[in-house]
Amino acid sequence: MTAIVVKKEGPAGVAPTPTLNSHVNNYWRRVRGGDIGALPAVVMLVALAVGFSIARPSFFTAGNLANLFTQGAAVTLIAMGLVFVLLLGEIDLSAGFASGVCAAILANVVTVLGYPWYVAVLAAVVTGLVIGTVLGLLVAKVGIPSFVVTLAGFLAFQGVVLTLMDEGANIAIRDDVLVAIANRNLSPALGWALAAVAVAGYAAVQLLRYRNRAARGLLTDPLTVVGARIAGLAVILGVAVYVLNLERSRNVLITSLKGVPIVVPIIAVLLIVWTFVLQRTSYGRHIYAVGGNAEAARRAGINVDRIRISVFVICSSMAAIGGIVAASRGNSVDPNTGGSNVLLYAVGAAVIGGTSLFGGKGRVLDAVLGGAVVAVIDNGMGLMGYSSGVKYVVTGVVLLAAATIDALSRRRAAATGNR
Amino acid sequence: MSATPLLELRGIDKSFGPVQVLRDVAFAAHPGEVTALVGDNGAGKSTLVKCISGIHPTDAGEFLFDGRPVTINSPRDAAALGIEVVYQDLALCDNLDIVQNMFLGREKRSGIVLDEPTMEQMAAETLAGLSVRTVKSLRQHVASLSGGQRQTVAIAKAVLWNSRLVILDEPTAALGVAQTAQVLELVRRLADNGLAVVLISHNMNDVFAVSDRIAALYLGQMVAQVKTTDITHSQVVELITAGRSGGLGLTGEPGGNGAAPADTTPGAIR
Numbered sequence: 001m002t003a004i005v006v007k008k009e010g011p012a013g014v015a016p017t018p019t020l021n022s023h024v025n026n027y028w029r030r031v032r033g034g035d036i037g038a039l040p041a042v043v044m045l046v047a048l049a050v051g052f053s054i055a056r057p058s059f060f061t062a063g064n065l066a067n068l069f070t071q072g073a074a075v076t077l078i079a080m081g082l083v084f085v086l087l088l089g090e091i092d093l094s095a096g097f098a099s100g101v102c103a104a105i106l107a108n109v110v111t112v113l114g115y116p117w118y119v120a121v122l123a124a125v126v127t128g129l130v131i132g133t134v135l136g137l138l139v140a141k142v143g144i145p146s147f148v149v150t151l152a153g154f155l156a157f158q159g160v161v162l163t164l165m166d167e168g169a170n171i172a173i174r175d176d177v178l179v180a181i182a183n184r185n186l187s188p189a190l191g192w193a194l195a196a197v198a199v200a201g202y203a204a205v206q207l208l209r210y211r212n213r214a215a216r217g218l219l220t221d222p223l224t225v226v227g228a229r230i231a232g233l234a235v236i237l238g239v240a241v242y243v244l245n246l247e248r249s250r251n252v253l254i255t256s257l258k259g260v261p262i263v264v265p266i267i268a269v270l271l272i273v274w275t276f277v278l279q280r281t282s283y284g285r286h287i288y289a290v291g292g293n294a295e296a297a298r299r300a301g302i303n304v305d306r307i308r309i310s311v312f313v314i315c316s317s318m319a320a321i322g323g324i325v326a327a328s329r330g331n332s333v334d335p336n337t338g339g340s341n342v343l344l345y346a347v348g349a350a351v352i353g354g355t356s357l358f359g360g361k362g363r364v365l366d367a368v369l370g371g372a373v374v375a376v377i378d379n380g381m382g383l384m385g386y387s388s389g390v391k392y393v394v395t396g397v398v399l400l401a402a403a404t405i406d407a408l409s410r411r412r413a414a415a416t417g418n419r
Numbered sequence: 420m421s422a423t424p425l426l427e428l429r430g431i432d433k434s435f436g437p438v439q440v441l442r443d444v445a446f447a448a449h450p451g452e453v454t455a456l457v458g459d460n461g462a463g464k465s466t467l468v469k470c471i472s473g474i475h476p477t478d479a480g481e482f483l484f485d486g487r488p489v490t491i492n493s494p495r496d497a498a499a500l501g502i503e504v505v506y507q508d509l510a511l512c513d514n515l516d517i518v519q520n521m522f523l524g525r526e527k528r529s530g531i532v533l534d535e536p537t538m539e540q541m542a543a544e545t546l547a548g549l550s551v552r553t554v555k556s557l558r559q560h561v562a563s564l565s566g567g568q569r570q571t572v573a574i575a576k577a578v579l580w581n582s583r584l585v586i587l588d589e590p591t592a593a594l595g596v597a598q599t600a601q602v603l604e605l606v607r608r609l610a611d612n613g614l615a616v617v618l619i620s621h622n623m624n625d626v627f628a629v630s631d632r633i634a635a636l637y638l639g640q641m642v643a644q645v646k647t648t649d650i651t652h653s654q655v656v657e658l659i660t661a662g663r664s665g666g667l668g669l670t671g672e673p674g675g676n677g678a679a680p681a682d683t684t685p686g687a688i689r
Contacts (some may be wrong), residue, residue: 063460088619214534219556282526289523292512299510300524301495360514412561 020224036331036409040356040402041369052380054092057405059383063248065240066261070182072375073263074099074326075342079349079367080274081318084311086350087278087291089359090139092315094131094153095346099323100338101157102127106162106324107171107333118175121324128320129313131157136309146312162335164266170334173327181266182329185259188245193264195237203230226388251337263325267368273316287311291360322346341392348395349374352402358410373398423486425450425615426502427585431480433466440466441563442639444480448615453606455626455647456619459659460507464619467636468586471617472504473497501583505573505590507617513562517554518542520561521576545579546571549608553601565612567598575636578614586617591625605628623652637678643670 029126031039045243053060080093085092092098102124110120138149165171173179175351186194213220241260278284289297290307298304319338326342327333351357352373353366377398381391433441440463448454453686458464469475473491478604482489484500492495497504501546511520518535521542527534542557551571554564556635560681561569570590577585578599587606607629610616626633627647635658650667657664 213536218536218539220556281531282528282533283522283528285519285533288514289512289519293510293512294508295508296512297523299506302524359513407555 013142020222021221023225035413036354036405037249038363038366038369040405041353041366041373041388044352044398045373048373048376048380052376052383055382058143059380061248062243062246064379064383065243065258066185066248066374068375068379069261069264070329071379072371073182073267074322074329075349075374076267076368077270077322077325078319078342078346078369079353079371080270080364081315081322082346083355083362083367084274084278084287085146085315086355086357086360087287087359088308088311088358089291090308090311091150091347091357092135092146092153093150093343093356094135094157094232095150095315095319096338096343097154097157097161098128098131098316098338099319099326099342100161100333100336101131101164101323102173102320103323103327103333103337104161106327107173107176109174111173112169117175118179120175124324125317125320128317128323131319132313132316133309135316139312140308144231146180150390158339161337161339165333165335170332172332174331178324178328180262181333181380182261182263182325183331183414185244185257185261188259191241191260193270194260195241197302198268199230199237200232207232207297220384266321266325267324270318271364271368272380283307283310303410341395344399345374345378346371348399348402351406352398354406356406356410357403358406372404422481424448428471429469429481429488431467431470432478433463433470434478435477440639441470441477444453444636444640444641445644446641447644449632450583450615450618451610451613452631453515453610453616453618453629454632454634454644455630456617456634456636457621457626457655457659459630459653461638462636463639464636465588468504468588468617468619471497471586472502490659496579501581502586503580503582503584504586505570505577505588507588507590507592511561511569511573513682514560515521515574516558517564517572518557518558520572523553523576525580540578542575546611549575549578551575551605565598566594567601568597570594570602571605574602574609577609578609578612582614584615584617584620588619591620591622592616599625616619623655626655627652635659635668637669639667643667 049060058064078099081097081394082092105127106120106124107114115123135146135153138144139146185191206229209307210220210226244260244264245258247256249255249256278287284305286297286302289300289302290304294304297307323338326337330337330401342366346367349370350367351362351370352360353368353370355362355366355370374395377395378391381394386394426446427530428444428677430447431441431446432439444463444467446456446467456464457466459608466475471491472476473494476492489496489500491500491502512523515523516531518539524536527537527541529537533652535575539557546554546557549571550619553571562570564572574585574590575586580649584613590602590606594602603625607620610629610631618630628646632644633647633650633655635655637658642658645667654664654667657669662669
């Protein structure tokens, strides 16, 4: 009943708040209309977690959960950068080896040259910025398809890593701070504190927005939905922090191992920052516009070339951060850092999470959800004792499934006019 | 009908290389009126619009805006004067919603954060001011709108910025009967709100339905600019196809070399 009333509402702003019921109905209609977002990733994640937990009880342990985060971190970070490139309908095939180059720079600066860790991190990120700028200029100003530019980058950066690594030797990372990123944990108290800050911040943002819109007589989400979102986040973070704060050391007398891995808040902060940029700034709005209709964006006075260059810069910089985390996790950098399946896993993560390969649709959160799916497959199948061969095949099939869902939902959305 | 036109062009020449596309064109658009710009394919309608909107520089001629001479060198200059163009292919982003499209490139911000509530309110007020009641929600993606609704959004986007002259390039070309009526009604309302409206159209029914004046281009020359009430359907068609009709239009041989248009006095009313 209420849904019908809302439907007939004019655009003149003063509208009754839809009820919980109509909100759920609207969501379901959007999903059926092809606007599925990250739903497949969430469903897949839950199904995989349940499946692996039943098949291998060791999957569902605090120790393995912590492993999942550190295993998936590098791929997730690279995928977060790739989302920006994919939003324009472009691709960056060089992101994997770009992270390798940045990791190699990091290792050379900190270990070979002996500079402090922050100089090395800065050098790695600046390397990422430079790589992204060059790729972006070639795509936007010269007009070479991004597929070709980054394929060339993929080959060339592989060689650069080899050269930086002195033809194949690997360089150990011994700096305490760098090693800590992927190998140490927050103290349990700090973990709880950060989770509390996150929930409080989210609640404040959501409630302020609700109040602001309601005060101006604009359509708002029902308060129950807003509350459910906040409660949902609180429960997820609470459970995660609780489990990660459990003792996971096999022998407590030798060493105590508990707390949230340090890499988790790093990913969380980057997720918040990039989500803010995409959803709440005009720069982010312009990225979506260029991805949706570049000609319309140009006529609206948006500098399309600058947007195009900037997304490659963001992508390569995030690849640099991914490379730093990978170097930390491995305690070393070798010629294959950022190689083999890293790039494909990262593209897979973004697409599985719901970012469209056709441009114009996607969120940074997609990369995190998709990254979790990829990490769970990799980790779970490892525990099941499957060989790398089987893992690759399964990951490939999952990626194909995600791309199929993307293409089909796009077609469906076009048919129902929902995209 | 106000005495001074909002926009007045005199003696506009425009060539692309050896091809002279516009020849000594005079044109006027009055506030509160719909001026229909008609002409066959290749007559120079689009070129004239692109000159007005600053996309093409003119070779010769003067622009008067509000009676004052102005120079328009870029789309930015045109926008600063309050000239907005609604293109045939709409230039909307399918993946953005109505509010996002209306403010694209000119988003309202508080600090670095987008000010969504203000934008949504302004969009709602603009649409309400145009008496648009057909869209369900301002937050629906433009892809889910019908052709007429999309055209409405494109027009609303153009009037959002206190624009004074709105140029519509074939706004009804791709629409059905009911939607065409809807959009024409909106075009009329723009003029009634005091804007100067220039309507490019091939459809004589549309032209006679909403326009106050008709300006006919023939092979790059303005052959007539007359009140709609002073001219008949078939006369307009003759002007479009032959460049003259009875006492109207070209005096020399049609399309003859340098034939002087019969009436290029700006705003002349017959």
